[in-house]
Amino acid sequence: MLTPRKLPAQARSAATVEALRCAAVQVLTGEGLDRCTTTRIAERAGTSVGSLYQYYPNRDALLSEVLERRLDATACAVEGACLAHRGGSAVEMARALAAAFLSMKLSEPEKSKALYTVAQELGAVAMIDRLRTRVIAAVEIMLVSASDARFDDPAGVATVAFGAMAGTVRILLEGQSPAQLETRLENELALLLTAYFRAQQAKC
Amino acid sequence: MLTPRKLPAQARSAATVEALRCAAVQVLTGEGLDRCTTTRIAERAGTSVGSLYQYYPNRDALLSEVLERRLDATACAVEGACLAHRGGSAVEMARALAAAFLSMKLSEPEKSKALYTVAQELGAVAMIDRLRTRVIAAVEIMLVSASDARFDDPAGVATVAFGAMAGTVRILLEGQSPAQLETRLENELALLLTAYFRAQQAKC
Amino acid sequence: MLTPRKLPAQARSAATVEALRCAAVQVLTGEGLDRCTTTRIAERAGTSVGSLYQYYPNRDALLSEVLERRLDATACAVEGACLAHRGGSAVEMARALAAAFLSMKLSEPEKSKALYTVAQELGAVAMIDRLRTRVIAAVEIMLVSASDARFDDPAGVATVAFGAMAGTVRILLEGQSPAQLETRLENELALLLTAYFRAQQAKC
Amino acid sequence: MLTPRKLPAQARSAATVEALRCAAVQVLTGEGLDRCTTTRIAERAGTSVGSLYQYYPNRDALLSEVLERRLDATACAVEGACLAHRGGSAVEMARALAAAFLSMKLSEPEKSKALYTVAQELGAVAMIDRLRTRVIAAVEIMLVSASDARFDDPAGVATVAFGAMAGTVRILLEGQSPAQLETRLENELALLLTAYFRAQQAKC
């Protein structure tokens, strides 16, 4: 069971739950997954293990929720961008995609990095896949609506586009990200996607 | 200490070590990192824990070696392709890159997938980064030698190109890879890279 | 780290800690240092290993504490005697020393014997030395205050006097101590020390 | 079984056995009892574990033998002194005893210290007691033969005398022995014993 045991009914509970989520990220970031124990999380959150289990059936449920919220935020950001640029040109789409994705992933890079580790925990795979599928679907729909482009296999293109962005970001997060990278990367990814989208047209 | 404890002196030893490496992958693939314990690995290898520790100072050293061998193989394949296509055209390079990378990652996809998990283990990060840097350097050198292209920032382009390939492959491995994907993906990645390389020219 | 991990906050905890200390001595006495494992101690204490590690960072910390408490008790007894006989005669001092030392060492001889073994554990050496130094210093101060004696090298005399008592007691504890030994030994040691102290005077 | 499995029949064997004994002391001295493993001993001796087990039924047998030889040497030295001074005066006896004991214990102090640790290993207690009894018996016989003294309880006096020497030496070995201690200690112990022996006369 990886879902919250109950919904926080009171303000007190909500605060505790939020503190737990927050503490989980901190411990994860600061000490690594190995040392991210329930006791340590509770301590950092200013509560006790007992309280943790009041709201989550087990450790992984908490970690999963933290991960899911983060992925969901990314998904929402990208979906928002997709929605906003329906009917736009391929170039606009490329730019919007890169901007939305990076703004999520590169704010709080430590958090992003720490969660890569959690993501590997068994059980999370399915959830990640679900979120990813959702994002890719949104991208696909946007692509289909492009005012200046037609895509043979929009689902495939969306997948590759998303994968390309995710892979590049991952390298930068896992390596020692040079400082002023953010702006350059955004342009570079926009360029990559634009070129890719255009190349798809030539194919037709 | 993540390096092997002693070099196998006898034939029997070499067999044991190989069995251990092999078993590690199997257990990892079949049971996940959590259940990938020294005892289970040894058991699967048909030996005892003691033997494992005769050759590896600790569990992570074994896992690291398995991972490193795999990454090294990929690195070698890509480096080989880069070497073979020095002085070629940008299109050739794109195709060669995609072909080399995919042939490694998509043979034994289960193994690739399982090792993503290991890769997150602390201590491995540095090694991964090292291998990745090596590959990217090879790509960069190839790009610089292109007969029909000049790159403003070949290192950056190499990084993005590699990241794009890696990210796309990861999605497919972590999702439920549709069957005949391999050929299509190779073409798609070649297209992506080709378009990207060309776009870099336009920029100049 | 050989110091207790946390101070027992609840009454239950205090009981657990005391049970652990007690069990440690029992297991040590009954089974020897080799078989004095954390599991066995916890079992004998009627708790679980987990609880042991709640209060001690490792096995040696528990054993050390047990040893230290014992040595400290001896040290206190001897120091008390030294304090009580400041300004007294050499004979009184000799008698008091012998009485205090033996009363500690020979009550619970099994315990004394068992702890000799622990004392050899690395890390304990420093502590033993510290306690011993403390006792010897107390003896020295007493000697200096003797009403009927002057000592050339009171520190040296105190050391030899203490060593002589300790060595004699050790033989008796490690051999098969004849029954009514206690009284005779006390007289004998008092005689030994008295003679030694007097001989020191002759030297001047 | 703590006795050697077989007597070395050949020179080769004798050399190996000697190397093992020697290595055992070195490892013990250099690394402590914990790290004094059969493999390490064999390695240091320039042989293999297998060979170790050719000559000793188990690790403790080897360690025991090393300890016994050392204790035996001390015993012999003291016995020799006792024999040499039969019929002598109490003062001579005291001096001889102190000299013999210290010359053994303080040559190679590191070795003496390391063996204290071994001595605590179960099974050795009996052997130590045996050796000690032997020495004390020799002292007793000597005391009885004193030309200028009569002892009420020569066995008791011998025991206390031996204990006093042993205890004092132990303190110095386990503490940080000041350099030029040796000579002073010998005089001091001689003084202690002399005074004690004389005091025994007064008692009669």
Added chain:
DNA sequence: AATGAATGAGAGTTCATTCAT
């Protein structure tokens, strides 16, 4: 509702000992 002491299965690791080569 909150606490945190207690639990104990299970992990990594070591090392005395064996035995095929």
Added chain:
DNA sequence: GATGAATGAACTCTCATTCAT
């Protein structure tokens, strides 16, 4: 006789989880 790879029982220690207070 010598070797050293293999063995596996036993150890220390961790941590998710429970439940009496």
